[in-house]
Amino acid sequence: xxxxxxxxxxxxxxxxxxxxxxxxxxxxxxxxxxxxxxxxxxxxxxxxxxxxxxxxxxxxxxxxxxxxxxxxxxxxxxxxxxxxxxxxxxxxxxxxxxxxxxxxxxxxxxxxxxxxxxxxxxxxxxxxxxxxxxxxxxxxxxxxxxxxxxxxxxxxxxxxxxxxxxxxxxxxxxxxxxxxxxxxxxxxxxxxxxxxxxxxxxxxxxxxxxxxxxxxxxxxxxxxxxxxxxxxxxxxxxxxxxxxxxxxxxxxxxxxxxxxxxxxxxxxxxxxxxxxxxxxxxxxxxxxxxxxxxxxxxxxxxxxxxxxxxxxxxxxxxxxxxxxxxxxxxxxxxxxxxxxxxxxxxxxxxxxxxxxxxxxxxxxxxxxxxxxxxxxxxxxxxxxxxxxxxxxxxxxxxxxxxxxxxxxxxxxxxxx
Amino acid sequence: xxxxxxxxxxxxxxxxxxxxxxxxxxxxxxxxxxxxxxxxxxxxxxxxxxxxxxxxxxxxxxxxxxxxxxxxxxxxxxxxxxxxxxxxxxxxxxxxxxxxxxxxxxxxxxxxxxxxxxxxxxxxxxxxxxxxxxxxxxxxxxxxxxxxxxxxxxxxxxxxxxxxxxxxxxxxxxxxxxxxxxxxxxxxxxxxxxxxxxxxxxxxxxxxxxxxxxxxxxxxxxxxxxxxxxxxxxxxxxxxxxxxxxxxxxxxxxxxxxxxxxxxxxxxxxxxxxxxxxxxxxxxxxxxxxxxxxxxxxxxxxxxxxxxxxxxxxxxxxxxxxxxxxxxxxxxxxxxxxxxxxxxxxxxxxxxxxxxxxxxx
Numbered sequence: 001x002x003x004x005x006x007x008x009x010x011x012x013x014x015x016x017x018x019x020x021x022x023x024x025x026x027x028x029x030x031x032x033x034x035x036x037x038x039x040x041x042x043x044x045x046x047x048x049x050x051x052x053x054x055x056x057x058x059x060x061x062x063x064x065x066x067x068x069x070x071x072x073x074x075x076x077x078x079x080x081x082x083x084x085x086x087x088x089x090x091x092x093x094x095x096x097x098x099x100x101x102x103x104x105x106x107x108x109x110x111x112x113x114x115x116x117x118x119x120x121x122x123x124x125x126x127x128x129x130x131x132x133x134x135x136x137x138x139x140x141x142x143x144x145x146x147x148x149x150x151x152x153x154x155x156x157x158x159x160x161x162x163x164x165x166x167x168x169x170x171x172x173x174x175x176x177x178x179x180x181x182x183x184x185x186x187x188x189x190x191x192x193x194x195x196x197x198x199x200x201x202x203x204x205x206x207x208x209x210x211x212x213x214x215x216x217x218x219x220x221x222x223x224x225x226x227x228x229x230x231x232x233x234x235x236x237x238x239x240x241x242x243x244x245x246x247x248x249x250x251x252x253x254x255x256x257x258x259x260x261x262x263x264x265x266x267x268x269x270x271x272x273x274x275x276x277x278x279x280x281x282x283x284x285x286x287x288x289x290x291x292x293x294x295x296x297x298x299x300x301x302x303x304x305x306x307x308x309x310x311x312x313x314x315x316x317x318x319x320x321x322x323x324x325x326x327x328x329x330x331x332x333x334x335x336x337x338x339x340x341x342x343x344x345x346x347x348x349x350x351x352x353x354x355x356x357x358x359x360x361x362x363x364x365x366x367x368x369x370x371x372x373x374x375x376x377x378x379x380x381x382x383x384x385x386x387x388x389x390x391x392x393x394x395x396x397x398x399x400x401x402x403x404x405x406x407x408x409x410x411x412x413x414x415x416x
Numbered sequence: 417x418x419x420x421x422x423x424x425x426x427x428x429x430x431x432x433x434x435x436x437x438x439x440x441x442x443x444x445x446x447x448x449x450x451x452x453x454x455x456x457x458x459x460x461x462x463x464x465x466x467x468x469x470x471x472x473x474x475x476x477x478x479x480x481x482x483x484x485x486x487x488x489x490x491x492x493x494x495x496x497x498x499x500x501x502x503x504x505x506x507x508x509x510x511x512x513x514x515x516x517x518x519x520x521x522x523x524x525x526x527x528x529x530x531x532x533x534x535x536x537x538x539x540x541x542x543x544x545x546x547x548x549x550x551x552x553x554x555x556x557x558x559x560x561x562x563x564x565x566x567x568x569x570x571x572x573x574x575x576x577x578x579x580x581x582x583x584x585x586x587x588x589x590x591x592x593x594x595x596x597x598x599x600x601x602x603x604x605x606x607x608x609x610x611x612x613x614x615x616x617x618x619x620x621x622x623x624x625x626x627x628x629x630x631x632x633x634x635x636x637x638x639x640x641x642x643x644x645x646x647x648x649x650x651x652x653x654x655x656x657x658x659x660x661x662x663x664x665x666x667x668x669x670x671x672x673x674x675x676x677x678x679x680x681x682x683x684x685x686x687x688x689x690x691x692x693x694x695x696x697x698x699x700x701x702x703x704x705x706x707x708x709x710x711x712x713x714x715x716x717x718x719x720x721x722x723x724x725x726x727x728x729x730x731x732x733x734x735x736x737x738x739x740x741x742x743x744x745x746x747x748x749x750x751x752x753x754x755x756x757x758x759x760x761x762x763x764x765x766x767x768x769x770x771x772x773x774x775x776x777x
Contacts, residue, residue: 071721075681076585085718088467102584106677109518109587113676133518171575172583200574201583407577 025066026328028319029086031097031122032312036073037202038100038226040255041308044301045099045123048309051288051295052316060320060328068092072099074201076106083107087114093330094337095119096315099308101126101145101174111135116333118341120319123311125249126173127180127406130360131391137334139341139359141318141348142311143275145174146181146406147389148249151367152273153185155384156246160271162218164192165246168209168232169223171198173406178223178248180406181393187413198408203228206235218244225250233263247272252370254278254302254309257378264378270370275311276350277366277382278304288313288349303377314348321346356390365389457610461603469606470674471718476710477613478674481667483694483706485660488620491700492629493656494636497550499562501691502569503543503661504668505683509573509580510535511589511672518588519581528592536665543661544654551653566688574680585679589672600673609670613707616663620703623659632656697745699752708753716741 030049033042046069058065068090070082079098086092095117098107104124111119112135121129121140125148130140156162165186169175175198183193195214199206209232213220220243224232229251245267250256252272257264276285292305292313305313322340329336345354351364364387368380392400395416404410456463460473486500515531517523526534550561573580580586591600599608623629632652634642639649672678681687690713698709720737749755 073681075583075684076587076677076679077675077681080675080677085467085471088471089718102679105584106587106679109677112588198575200571 025064026060026094026323026330027066027068027090027092028094028096029083029090029092030067030069031072031079031082031086031095031099031103032069033074033099033103034071035078036075037228038074041226041250041306042071042099044255044306045308045312047292047296047301048305048312049096049122049316051292051305051309052313052320054295055291056317056320060323063328065320065323072103074100074103076102079103080106080110083110087117093117093334094319096122096312096319099123101129101177102172104129104140105173108135108138111138118334118337120315120341122315123308124174125177127177127391128173130358132405134358134360136359137338139318139355141314141346141353141355141361143361143363143365143389144391145177145249146184146393147361147363147391148275148365149178149181149273150185150365150389150393151384151386152246152271153182153187153191154189155273155367156219156271157186157189157191160219160244162191162244162246164194164217165219165221166195166197166214166217167193167221167223168197168199168213169221169248170201170203170225170228171408172201175223175248176406176408176410179221180411182221182246182248183411183413184393184403184416187411188415191413193413196408199224199228201228204231206232207239210236210239210241213241213243219246220244221246221248222251223248225253226255229256230259230261230263233266234261237263237266241266245270247370249274249307252368252380254304254306257370257380258302265372267370267378268372271367271383272370272380273365273367274307274380275363275365276305276307276380277368277385278379279371280350280366280382280385282349282351284347285349304379310348310350314346314350314353317348318344318346318353351385351387358391360391362388362390460610461606466602469602472711472714474606474609474670474674476707476714477609478667478670479691479694479714480707480710481609481613481616481670482664483691483698483710484616484620484703485664485667486691486695487698487700487703487706488623488663489656489660490695491702491705492624492632492636493653495550495653495656496559496692497547497562497657497660498559498688498692499543499546499550499565499569500660500664501688502566502683503539503546503664504671505573505678505687506542506569507535507539507665507668508672508678508682509586510538511669512586512678513579516590517586519586522579522581522586528590532592532669535669536662539665539668540658540662543664544658547654547657547661550657551650563685563688566683567685570680570683570685573683580680583680585677585682587677589676589678591673591676600676605673609674612666612670616666617703617707620663624703628652628655693742695752697742697752699749699754701751702754705752705754712741712745712753 032045068086070086072078072082083095083097098104099122101124104121104126105128108129115137119138123142125142125145127144127146167179169179194217197209199209222245247270252270289304292309322337322344325340326336342355342359345352353361353363356362364385366382367384369383370378371381373379399416403416461469482500482504486497489495489497511531513522514524514526514534515528516525546565550558553561574583597604599605631647635649635652643649694709694713695706697712699705716738724737
């Protein structure tokens with residue numbers, strides 16, 4: 001017993017000594033969904049993060065950035081646990097987190113309890129995160145799910161001639177936000193959304209969902225991601241589904257388009273909208289794609305970066321550039337860094353990004369169509385580029401507030 | 417009831433006899449190891465920093481309390497209930513719903529001293545009702561039915577937006593502030609969890625020796641004979657569920673104060689199984705087992721990733737390490753770490769007696 005208690009005391013003193021050395025480095029905590037349904041998304045996010053470090057380097061003045069990575073599984077509690085571990089155990093000063101929608105809402109709320117630290121959103125895209133009661137130390141350099149759908153509704157109605165659609169989406173905040181953006185625009189143009197189905201995140205059996213899809217619609221909108229999307233496509237093909245499809249931002253993405261098997265072929269010709277388009281001609285984008293491809297061997301990456309890789313790249317880029325502007329000065333509760341982050345405009349690969357007064361990105365959106373490159377690989381081809389998309393989607397803020405927050409049934413299908 | 421009980425409650429004028437009875441009822445007070453552990457736990461804030469205090473020790477105590485409720489049911493009642501975490505999560509959700517949180521349209525905004533007893537009462541009711549269902553079954557069927565309750569609750573919280581706020585869960589749950597103390601500040605919160613864990617530990621210890629606990633153990637060992645003696649086995653079992661639900665509810669309240677947020681991930685089926693793992697690894701023969709199990713579980717969960725990376729392995733495989741650790745413990749000792757310890761002590765004792773001959777008397 002004596003031995004045991006001595007061991008405990010030794011352990012205790014070890015813990016104490018670990019916390020008290022001088023800070024030469026700037027410690028940044030990073031979280032990604034490296035477990036669960038969104039594992040593939042988290043892994044590619046980390047590739048985007050790594051690409052940013054390869055391109056920009058880790059030096060800030062005479063200080064060096066040090067990164068600590070923690071894993072989550074897209075649930076809010078896993079995100080809060082990971083962020084707390086990073087702050088309390090690893091003593092990080094800046095957070096690059098999180099990846100998924102509900103994680104974002106939880107981390108934003110958590111950020112308020114640590115007002116001295118800085119949180120840079122990595123990729124999460126729920127509207128509520130920055131629209132409702134935003135945290136002053138939480139910065140988001142990617143657009144939210146609704147902004148990522150801008151252009152899709154009009155394109156579907158006017159160019160494709162769809163009049164009635166149904167939606168299938170995962171039952172959580174990010175997909176609500178995506179459907180919110182789609183419905184506002186599609187119904188605003190005169191279309192009808194007849195049926196909205198919601199499936200729990202991590203659903204494996206879509207049989208009942210597929211059976212309940214209505215026949216009398218022109219297209220079906222899919223707001224799924226990761227393993228859920230692949231499972232749905234497999235079962236949809238086996239069930240002989242042939243409807244026109246429309247896709248959300250993580251549905252029509254390299255995480256799905258380069259999945260194994262033939263199920264993804266159901267997506268050829270699908271129209272979608274997202275914060276990026278794989279085949280955009282812009283030199284900045286092409287340079288980023290090249291940097292991504294050069295950073296990893298071909299079998300350890302996607303043919304082209306996914307939306308998650310791009311988001312992680314942009315967020316890391318904004319953080320490093322802002323840190324360089326203030327020369328790594330984190331004194332006075334990181335006040336200078338926060339100011340620089342709020343003001344910075346970055347020339348991101350997917351278009352210029354600046355922040356609004358809620359520290360939410362205003363950026364460029366892309367309407368795309370899935371094409372086969374002739375060698376069996378699928379890419380999203382750009383159809384339309386829409387610059388300067390803000391969080392209220394061009395609506396007057398007062399009108400936008402009346403629509404309500406995205407949920408299963410909001411917004412109603414009508415013109416606001 | 418038994419010899420043990422009658423010695424305990426006989427009023428004896430001799431002070432030494434009372435003392436003996438007391439020590440028999442609370443053997444922990446006699447054990448120097450227990451005193452050392454208690455002392456270390458009390459002065460822990462001097463030893464450990466914020467992270468270790470809360471993320472390791474307070475979390476261990478909270479998970480230990482929830483697993484303790486399972487240990488009580490399984491160890492003394494022979495009922496393996498997989499819904500103990502669900503009850504804890506239910507209590508946590510009720511704290512968030514009745515108390516103050518960031519979701520003003522759901523939370524009723526009651527002060528903590530009203531919301532917490534309400535949450536505990538509802539959690540106890542929930543556990544009692546679940547128990548009343550489960551006692552109709554035995555063995556593996558009890559496991560099945562309680563797992564079903566846990567899974568149903570998980571999917572319900574995931575899809576119900578009116579009360580449980582779906583997958584997003586309820587954020588920014590308020591924690592108690594009174595007497596000028598923020599009870600969620602690291603050190604204060606550690607002592608709250610330590611206090612609650614100690615009360616629960618001693619309550620289980622006491623109940624296990626009280627007439628009710630002895631009758632419960634009788635029901636576990638031979639319910640027919642107990643029924644023939646005039647006991648009502650099902651009533652005892654349901655009462656055990658109620659008691660365990662209250663303990664689990666306490667753990668759940670602490671958990672929601674700890675994370676200030678609750679969402680379906682906190683009550684997932686995986687998390688329910690974690691509680692079973694904790695109890696089994698620690699050992700379900702004694703109330704200390706769940707706390708030991710929780711300590712091992714929390715250490716593995718927190719450090720497995722870092723250990724793997726340190727050895728140059730793929731950090732993504734950290735769940736494998738956790739699984740191997742549990743496999744090893746269960747393989748070498750079917751009654752958990754407690755069993756290992758007991759066997760080790762027995763061996764030491766027998767060699768010591770052999771060596772010292774008749775001195776041991």
